[in-house]
Amino acid sequence: MILEMKVPSPGESIKEVEIATWLVQDGDYVEKDQAIAEVDSDKATLELPAEASGIITLKAAEGDAVAVGAVVCLIDTGAAKPSGSAPAAAEVKAEAPKVEEKKAEAPKAAAPAPVAAASYAAQTPSPAAKKILDEKGIQPSDVVATGKGGRITKEDAVNAVPSMGTPTGGTRGSERTKLSMLRRKVAERLVAAKNETAMLTTFNEVDMTNIYALRDQYKEEFKAKHGLGLGFMSFFTKAVTRALQLYPDVNSMIDGQEKISYDFCDISVAVSGPKGLMVPVMRNAELLSFRGVEAEIKRLALRARDGQITVDEMTGGTFTISNGGVFGSMLSTPIINPPQSGILGMHNVVDRAIVRNGQIVIAPVMFVALSYDHRIIDGRESVGFLVAVKEALENPVEILMDNNPKKALEL
Numbered sequence: 001m002i003l004e005m006k007v008p009s010p011g012e013s014i015k016e017v018e019i020a021t022w023l024v025q026d027g028d029y030v031e032k033d034q035a036i037a038e039v040d041s042d043k044a045t046l047e048l049p050a051e052a053s054g055i056i057t058l059k060a061a062e063g064d065a066v067a068v069g070a071v072v073c074l075i076d077t078g079a080a081k082p083s084g085s086a087p088a089a090a091e092v093k094a095e096a097p098k099v100e101e102k103k104a105e106a107p108k109a110a111a112p113a114p115v116a117a118a119s120y121a122a123q124t125p126s127p128a129a130k131k132i133l134d135e136k137g138i139q140p141s142d143v144v145a146t147g148k149g150g151r152i153t154k155e156d157a158v159n160a161v162p163s164m165g166t167p168t169g170g171t172r173g174s175e176r177t178k179l180s181m182l183r184r185k186v187a188e189r190l191v192a193a194k195n196e197t198a199m200l201t202t203f204n205e206v207d208m209t210n211i212y213a214l215r216d217q218y219k220e221e222f223k224a225k226h227g228l229g230l231g232f233m234s235f236f237t238k239a240v241t242r243a244l245q246l247y248p249d250v251n252s253m254i255d256g257q258e259k260i261s262y263d264f265c266d267i268s269v270a271v272s273g274p275k276g277l278m279v280p281v282m283r284n285a286e287l288l289s290f291r292g293v294e295a296e297i298k299r300l301a302l303r304a305r306d307g308q309i310t311v312d313e314m315t316g317g318t319f320t321i322s323n324g325g326v327f328g329s330m331l332s333t334p335i336i337n338p339p340q341s342g343i344l345g346m347h348n349v350v351d352r353a354i355v356r357n358g359q360i361v362i363a364p365v366m367f368v369a370l371s372y373d374h375r376i377i378d379g380r381e382s383v384g385f386l387v388a389v390k391e392a393l394e395n396p397v398e399i400l401m402d403n404n405p406k407k408a409l410e411l
Helices: 087-109 112-117 127-136 154-159 181-196 209-226 232-246 290-305 379-394
Strands: 002-006 016-022 035-040 045-049 054-058 065-067 071-076 199-207 252-255 258-261 267-273 276-278 319-323 342-346 349-356 359-373
Touching (some): 035 071, 127 154, 199 379, 209 359, 209 379, 232 342, 342 379, 359 379
Antiparallel strands (some): 002 071, 016 065, 054 071
């Protein structure tokens, strides 16, 4: 029996996917539920599992855009599982001599070409190449020739640069590869965010002294109790959800000529995955404890790293937190994640000189940035929101832990 495998729908709004990578070869024997391909949608990269066991016949090539519901491969479920190596491997080996045979014959077909080129001495430019070299003031002896018989081609002349004491002979190759569907969609969304929103960014700095002290005091106990690290993200998430409740316009978005406001905080967290930046969502983050935030971020980050994140896990979100500090970023202007109206950018922590109680002291300081859509968020709300985040982070015991760190950390 021949089973037609069709592209399943990754999500309601997705109409087509792109075959990113085939994990099997044409003619391989596959087992049911074995991952046979990675497919890119405009929101995520997903694995395609085999629906049955049998010999597979591929019906789409890597890079092809395939409509949801279209047939991408056939599986012969009646084929017996081969013993030893897969048939595909045997076919490749059997065909190999033919490929070599064609390669061996190629020089015979191309034999007249060297004769035609023999009339030009090595390092001799073509007329077009000579004109370009003369204009550049470059001697033919200084050019790397790639033409037949050592002749300088027009492309060699175009790529040539005057030495002027600079060493020559280095490679000048380039490679053109097709962007994945996910990367193309990210690019479209970033450009749209810049072109379709009135985006502004406001900055502030946070003295991280008290958070460092809390982490030093409780991180070992927290890890022993919960099996989780006590990172910055739980403090920032708690500070952000509090600020969003104080300034609800930042937790709103525009839909046509209407404003949609939310009484919950679904926080999108930018994480790095194998296919690039992904933004999974923590649902109702305002209800999560410190332990709950750390556990959810760890779960989502692992799923993104392993390529298991789903479209549903990245859909929605009312506000985004992006931590460029893990890569060493000192300061940046994060781009809004449409249709959201705000994004908070975290950065690295550096010891800086600050004034505290009239004295200059050295403290661990992080610059923070809030990019926001000025169409819906005014300066008062944006600056007030960021100041509220700063106040909570600089006074975490009082503002975020109700003066009881052990209870807040569930220790």
